[in-house]
Amino acid sequence: MSTAGISANRLELVQIANAVAQEKSIEKEIVLAAIEEAIQKAARMRYGSELDIRAKLDPVTGEMDLMRVVTVVEDVENESTEIDLASAQLDHPDATVGFEIKTPLPPIEFGRVQSQMAKQVIVQKVREAERARQYEEYKDRVGEIINGIVKRVEYGHIIVDLGRAEGVIRREQALPRENVKGGDRIRAYIHEVREEPRGSQIFLSRAHPQFMAQLFSQEVPEVYEGIIQIVSVARDPGSRAKIAVYSNDNSIDPVGACVGMRGSRVQAVVNELQGERIDIIPWTDDAATFIVNALQPAEVTKVVIDEDDNRIEVVVPDDQLSLAIGRRGQNVRLASQLSGWAIDILTEEQESERRQKEFQERSELFLAALDVDEMIAQLLVSEGFETLEEVGYVALDEISSIEGFDEETAQELQTRAREYLEKLAAEQDATRKAAGVEDAVMEIEGVTLPMAVAFGENDVKTVDDVAGLIPDDLRGYNEFKDGEKIHEDGILESFKLSEEDATNLIMQARVKAGWITEEDLLPDTEEDEGAETAEAVEA
Numbered sequence: 001m002s003t004a005g006i007s008a009n010r011l012e013l014v015q016i017a018n019a020v021a022q023e024k025s026i027e028k029e030i031v032l033a034a035i036e037e038a039i040q041k042a043a044r045m046r047y048g049s050e051l052d053i054r055a056k057l058d059p060v061t062g063e064m065d066l067m068r069v070v071t072v073v074e075d076v077e078n079e080s081t082e083i084d085l086a087s088a089q090l091d092h093p094d095a096t097v098g099f100e101i102k103t104p105l106p107p108i109e110f111g112r113v114q115s116q117m118a119k120q121v122i123v124q125k126v127r128e129a130e131r132a133r134q135y136e137e138y139k140d141r142v143g144e145i146i147n148g149i150v151k152r153v154e155y156g157h158i159i160v161d162l163g164r165a166e167g168v169i170r171r172e173q174a175l176p177r178e179n180v181k182g183g184d185r186i187r188a189y190i191h192e193v194r195e196e197p198r199g200s201q202i203f204l205s206r207a208h209p210q211f212m213a214q215l216f217s218q219e220v221p222e223v224y225e226g227i228i229q230i231v232s233v234a235r236d237p238g239s240r241a242k243i244a245v246y247s248n249d250n251s252i253d254p255v256g257a258c259v260g261m262r263g264s265r266v267q268a269v270v271n272e273l274q275g276e277r278i279d280i281i282p283w284t285d286d287a288a289t290f291i292v293n294a295l296q297p298a299e300v301t302k303v304v305i306d307e308d309d310n311r312i313e314v315v316v317p318d319d320q321l322s323l324a325i326g327r328r329g330q331n332v333r334l335a336s337q338l339s340g341w342a343i344d345i346l347t348e349e350q351e352s353e354r355r356q357k358e359f360q361e362r363s364e365l366f367l368a369a370l371d372v373d374e375m376i377a378q379l380l381v382s383e384g385f386e387t388l389e390e391v392g393y394v395a396l397d398e399i400s401s402i403e404g405f406d407e408e409t410a411q412e413l414q415t416r417a418r419e420y421l422e423k424l425a426a427e428q429d430a431t432r433k434a435a436g437v438e439d440a441v442m443e444i445e446g447v448t449l450p451m452a453v454a455f456g457e458n459d460v461k462t463v464d465d466v467a468g469l470i471p472d473d474l475r476g477y478n479e480f481k482d483g484e485k486i487h488e489d490g491i492l493e494s495f496k497l498s499e500e501d502a503t504n505l506i507m508q509a510r511v512k513a514g515w516i517t518e519e520d521l522l523p524d525t526e527e528d529e530g531a532e533t534a535e536a537v538e539a
Contacts, residue, residue, distance in 0.1 A: 032057055039064065047105065050080040054102075066107060072099040131195075134165040138193045138202050145214045146204070150184040158204075160186060165202055173205035175238040178274050187272065189214060207237035212278075215269045216243070220258050228254045231283040234337035238276055242294060242334045244283040255280050279334075287312065287341060294335035298324035301348060308498040311342040318347045362386060369420040370413060379404070380413075392417030428453050436461045444512055446505040451492055458491045466509035471502040 039055040043066055047053060056065045070081060072088045072095050088095040095101070148160035148167060156171035158180055169188055180186060188204035189211035195201075205211055213230045222228040228247050235241040247254040258280050259266050266278055281293045288303040291312055302315035316324045324345050325332050336343045346354070359381055366377035369388055383402050385391055391399070392414050399410035428449045432442075435456025440463050442452055447466075460466060475497055476490030497505070510516050 029059075032059055039066070043105065048080070050078075052081040053105065064107065066105045067102045068105055070101045070103070072097055072101070134202065135193060135195050138165060138190065142190050142193055143210065143214075144190050145187055145211070145218065146190055147185065147187055148204075150180050150182050150186055152182050153180060158186070160188065160204060162202070167202035167204045169204045169206060173203070173207045175206050175274050175276075177238060178206070206273075207235065209233035209235050209241075212241060212243065212269065212273065215272055216258060216265075219265045219268050220260070222247075222252060222254075222257045227252060228257055229283075232338050232340075234334040235276070236330055236334060238274055240277045240279070240330055240334065241273075242279045242281055242338045244281050244290070244294070244338055246283040255282055281338070287339065291335060291339050291341060291343065294338050295324050295331065295343075298331065300324075302351070308501075309342075309496065310340075311344060312339075313344045313346065315346050315348055315351045318349055321345065321347050366391070370416045372413070372416075376413075388417045388421055392421055425449055432456055438462050440512070441466060444505065445508040446501065451495060454491055454494075460491065463509055463513045467506065467513040467515055469506055469509075471499055471506065474502040474505070475499070 036055045036057050039057075040053055043053045043055065044051060047068070052069045052071075054067055054069055056067075058064075070083045070088075072085055073082045074085065074097055076082045076084050083101065085095065085097060088099065088101060092099070092101060146162060146167070148162045151159040151161045151166065153159070156174070158169040158174055160167045160169060167188070167190070169186075173191075174180075186206075188206050189208050190202065191205045191208050191210070192203040193201070194203075210233065212235060213233050216230060217223045220228065223230060223245075227249055228245055231244040231246050233241065233243045243258075245254040245258055247257075257265075260268075266280065270276060270278060279294075279296065281290075281296070284290050284293075288305060291314065292300045292303060295314065295316075298316055298320045300314055300316055304313040304315075306312070314324070323331070326334075332343050332345055359378075362381045362385075363374065363377045365388070366372065366380050366385075367374060370377070370391070379402065380391065396407065396410050396414065399405060399413055400407045432449065432452045435453070437452050437456040438461060441447060441455060441461070442449070444463065444466060447455075455461070455466065460469070469491075472490065474490050474492045476488060476493040478485055478487050480486070492502070507516070507521055511518055511521070
C-alpha cells in the first residue's frame with residue numbers, strides 16, 4: 001500500500017479498504033480496523049505516546065473521529081489515561097467508576113514518518129489477517145491433492161502458488177531428480193497445515209505415501225467410490241513403491257482394476273511420479289500369504305512367523321536371495337513397511353545350516369544334562385523337545401509314546417531332567433545372591449531365576465532398580481551414531497521378551513516398589529464404558 005493512500009481523502013480511505021479486502025480475500029472490517037490502528041499510532045506520536053487515543057472510521061462516508069479517552073477509576077495510577085471519580089464529576093456529574101470521558105482531537109497531518117509507520121501497521125495487520133484466512137481455509141483440506149504453479153525454487157524447496165495461498169514442498173518431500181522450474185504446473189498432497197510465528201504454513205508433498213493413494217483414487221473410479229480399498233502404501237520416492245489393495249466386492253479384481261486396460265491407469269500414476277515403478281499387491285489378512293505376495297517377484301519356499309516379536313522369517317532359494325532383498329535392500333524394506341512386520345530373509349542353505357546347528361546344540365544339551373547316549377539325545381530333539389523343562393514336566397505319555405521308549409525309560413528321563421534343573425537352579429540362586437540381587441526381586445511377577453542372574457550381572461539388584469528401567473533396557477535397542485546403526489544389548493535380550501512382556505514386568509516392579517498401585521494398571525472402565533455407549537449410539 002502506498003503512502004499516498006494513507007494521506008488520501010476520506011472517501012478514498014474506504015475505497016482503499018474495499019480494494020485491499022477484495023484483493024486479499026479478507027473481511028473489509030479487518031482492513032478498516034488496521035487503518036484505525038495506524039491512525040491511532042500516528043496520533044500518539046503527535047499528541048503523546050502515553051495517551052489513550054482512539055480513531056473511528058465511518059465505513060460509508062470515510063469520516064474519521066479522533067479522540068482522547070480518560071477512564072474514571074477509584075485510585076489513579078496513570079494520570080495520562082485515568083482520572084479519579086471526584087474530579088470527573090466536576091464536568092460530568094453522572095460519571096461513575098469505569099466511565100470513559102472522550103475528548104475530540106483535531107485531525108492530524110501525516111508527515112513522512114507517520115505515513116511510513118501507518119503503512120507498516122496496515123501491511124502487518126492485513127498480512128496477519130491473510131494468514132489467518134489461509135489457515136482456516138486449508139486446515140480441513142489436509143489429505144487432499146491440490147494443483148498449483150511453481151513460483152520459485154529455493155535451496156531445493158519448491159514454493160507453490162495455490163491461487164489464494166502459497167504452499168511449500170520441502171526438499172525431502174519432493175521427488176528426487178525431479179527438475180521443476182518457475183511457471184510449471186504441479187500437483188501435490190497437502191500433508192500439514194500449521195500456524196507458526198511467521199504465519200500459517202501449508203506444507204505439501206510429492207513423496208508422501210498417501211499422495212500415491214490419492215492419485216489412484218483419481219485414476220481408478222472403484223477406489224474413489226470405496227469399492228476397492230488401498231490398505232497400505234510403501235514408497236521409495238521416485239524409484240519404487242508397493243501398494244496393497246483389497247476389494248469389498250468378490251467379483252472385482254482389485255489389482256486388475258488398479259492396473260487398468262493395458263496398464264493405462266497405473267501408467268498415469270507412474271507418469272505423474274516421474275517413472276516410479278509400482279508393485280500392486282492383493283491384500284489379505286493372512287500375514288504369511290501377504291508377505292509372500294509383497295516380496296514378489298522373488299519366490300518364497302518357507303515362512304516362519306514370530307507373532308510375539310512381530311517378526312517374520314522368510315526362506316528363499318539360494319538364487320532368489322538378491323531378488324528378494326532388492327537393490328540396496330529396497331524390495332525387503334518396502335515389503336516390511338507395507339506389511340508392518342520385520343522381515344528376516346534366509347536362503348535355504350542358511351536355514352539348513354542353522355537347523356543343523358540348533359539340532360547339534362540341543363542334542364549336546366540333552367547328552368550332558370540327562371547323561372544319555374547320543375542316539376537318545378538326538379531322538380528327543382527329533383521329536384520336537386527343545387528344552388530340559390519340556391522333558392522334565394510334560395505329560396509322561398508324550399515321552400513314553402516315542403518309538404523305542406517305554407514308561408520306565410520316560411520316568412527315568414524326567415527324573416534326570418528335574419534333578420538337573422534343580423541343581424542348576426541352586427547354582428543360579430547362589431550366583432544371584434553372590435551378585436547382591438535381593439530376594440524381593442524374585443517376587444516380582446514375571447521374573448525368573450535366570451533373569452535375576454542377568455540382573456545381577458548388570459548391577460540391577462533391588463526392586464527399585466528394576467522399577468526404574470524401561471522396556472528398551474530389557475530388550476535392547478538400535479541407535480544411529482555418525483550415520484552408523486549401533487545395537488545396544490538389553491539386560492534380558494536373550495530371553496526374547498515381547499514389548500508387552502517387558503512393560504508388564506517393569507510395571508509389576510513399580511507396584512511392588514510402591515510407586516503405583518494395582519488399580520493404576522487397570523483399564524479406565526468409565527472411559528471404556530463411555531466409548532462403548534458412544535459406539536452404540538452411533539450404531
